Amino acid sequence: MSRIFGAVCQNGYVVRDIRAAMDHWITVMGVGPWFFIEAVKTDYFRHRGAASDVKMSIALANSGDLQIELIQQTNEAPSMYKEFLDAGREGLQHMSYWTRDYQGLYDRALGLGYKVGHEGQIGGELGRFAYFDTEAHPGTVxxxxxxxxxxxxxxxxxxxxxxxxxxxxxxRAVR
Structure with a gap:
């Protein structure tokens, strides 16, 4: 449990081949079903403060209370996902904390010195998300x-x- 953010609710994996990753989680790990969104539509997406036209596919499943997210970026637009892959990495990229008081938690994180790496919105104002740049210390965003x-x-x-x-x-395809 984080004293700042609460409980980890999701582990997010950035992958080069989302279909192969889903297959691994299904056949090797026994995790599913996967809810697959081939072309995620964002209301907006900003990388390091600048608009970015990132394109991605995501897949979501749970293992108990923990949600697993797979993300494959499908273009070369600036994002923390692309930075992760360009650094030669693939796999666990972020831990997500969920909140019903997004603005309060966002402001608190900024007040503690966290810097936004990228952020966006899916499906309206109540679909906001932010990734804080925590790479100054090796580990997960x-x-x-x-x-x-x-x-x-x-x-x-x-x-x-x-x-x-x-x-x-x-x-299971999500449209």
Whole structure:
């Protein structure tokens, strides 16, 4: 438990091949079902303060209370995902903390000296997220994500699906 952010709710993996990554998690780890969004639509996305037209695919599944996110960036736009891959890395890139008081947590993090690496919004104001640049110390990036809107309900649906998953329909396209 973080005294600043609360409990870790998600581990995010940046991958080069999202379909191969889903297959690994399904067949080797037994985790699923995966909710796959091939072309994520962001309302906006900023990398280090500048607008970026990042394109990505994501897949989400739960292992118990922990959500696993797979992210494959599908263009060369600036992002922390691209920086991670360009540094020769692939795998665990961030830990996400979820909140229903996004602005309060965002302001608190900035007040403590955290710097935004990239941030954006999906599905309206209640779908904001920010990744703080914590690479000054080797390790995992910190993300905060607003779950007070539709995203929170979608995440609950994913968690329930995983709890009852019998192995059928391991990849579920989200449109």
């Amino acid at each position: 910190v993300e905060i994500s607003d779950i007070s809107g539709n995203k929170g309900r979608f995440f609950e649906h994913i968690k329930r699906a995983a709890a009852d998953w019998d192995g059928a329909e391991p990849i």
